Amino acid sequence: AAAFADEGCGQHCRGPKIFVKPHQFAQKGGNSTVKFKIVGKRPLSADRVLVLRQVNKHKFRESDYDVEVTDISEKKKGRGSVLTGVATLDDVDCKDQSRYVIIYKRGHHDDDEEDEELELNLSQHDDRHPSYAAFGLRIKGCPKPKPPKPDPHPKGPKIFVKPSQFAEKAGNATV
Secondary structure (H helix, E strand, O other), X not given: OOEEOOOOOHHHOOOOEEEEOOEEEEEOOOOEEEEEEEXXXXXXXXXXXXXXXXXXXXXXXEOOOEEEEEEOHHHHOOOOEEEEEEEEEOOOOHHHOEEEEEEEOOOHHHHHOOOXXXXXXXXXXXXXXXXXXXXXXXXXXXXXXXXXEOXXXXXXXXXXXXXXXXXXXXXXXXX
């Protein structure tokens, strides 16, 4: 099964779809090679493809993967634009185990972000975020990775509500 961009957003998806195997494995001290494909209705540009490493729930940092992207649209005549890519990470170690995302930057506003860390909320599907697909990298011979750290300061107070509320026939319901 391949992970792909905008999974589960139905007919309201915009932007290209990205296909990658969600589980990648490498031997400690070896190389990690990740193959992916990006398919779009409009022309795609290879320089808009990034591989980012997840730092915590919504923060990502540029990864150490070397990325090579090839436009194969001419071979797939009449099917829009197609890019294939290979991301390679040499001499992998336990510290390389993580969740990674392949993103396709869409607009000019994405080019302004030269920060070391990018903040992306990938649980929301809207036009402000780039198309993406995620994969996890496991290194054989290393302990299972810890899940990403939660945000240090959650926004706002916690709110608790009973899941079921009942009202009498002619009364009011107070939550």
